[in-house]
Amino acid sequence: MxxxxxxxxxxxxxxxxxxxxxxxxxxxxxxxxxxxxxxxxxxxxxxxxxxxxxxxxxxxxxxxxxxxxARPSQPEACGLRHLAFVVRDLDRTVAWLESNNISVEPIRIDEYTLKRFTFFQDPDGLPLELYELPE
The missing domain is CATH 3.10.180.10 (2,3-Dihydroxybiphenyl 1,2-Dioxygenase, domain 1)
Incomplete structure (x- = not known):
């Protein structure tokens, strides 16, 4: 089994x-x-x-x-930390979000995978991550 x-x-x-x-x-x-x-x-x-x-x-x-x-997001609480979405073009996605008045954190590099990622929030402050996996 x-x-x-x-x-x-x-x-x-x-x-x-x-x-x-x-x-x-x-x-x-x-x-x-x-x-x-x-x-x-x-x-x-x-x-x-x-x-x-x-x-x-x-x-x-x-x-x-x-x-x-309200959901406690800051400081980080036990439970769901964030929701991460795969994107193919992080720069283009960030530009789209910012053109819609959504604040996006600076792009960072994952120290273990060397992939680029960033965070933003939904209307209720839920942390959302964009994780770049180019085709």
């Missing part, structure tokens, strides 16, 4: 809770270019659920709930 870890195949989705649904929907769909799979309003929970797809099939679930508590 395989051990439990060898049964995991990939990340299917990451779920995010936002404070302003329309603002976050615009950010993830219009700015980051994720494809909408489905969008549902859940009246019983006064909540939206937006399913988004990345080109590799990984999905983001964007939820809204009335008055969610």
């Amino acid at each position: 395989k051990n439990a870890l060898s049964m995991l195949q990939a990340v299917h989705h990451v779920a995010l809770i936002c404070s302003d649904y329309e603002k976050s929907k615009h950010f993830y769909v219009t700015i980051l270019g994720l494809q909408v799979i489905a969008e549902h309003y859940r009246a019983a929970r006064s909540s939206w659920k937006l399913d988004l797809a990345l080109p590799d099939g990984t999905q983001l679930e964007l939820f809204s709930f009335p008055n969610p508590p």
Whole structure:
């Protein structure tokens, strides 16, 4: 029998809770270019659920709930540290984000892989990483 870890195949989705649904929907769909799979309003929970797809099939679930508590990002807290996205052209991606008034940290080099990366934040302050893997 395989051990439990060898049964995991990939990340299917990451779920995010936002404070302003329309603002976050615009950010993830219009700015980051994720494809909408489905969008549902859940009246019983006064909540939206937006399913988004990345080109590799990984999905983001964007939820809204009335008055969610703030996420501690600074100082870094236990739990999810950041979400990292692969990009092919880091300079072009950073330029696009900055042209949309999104602050991006200076590009750095991963000391172990020697790959270039940088960070920015979603509308709720969730740290997002861009990790360059050229074709």
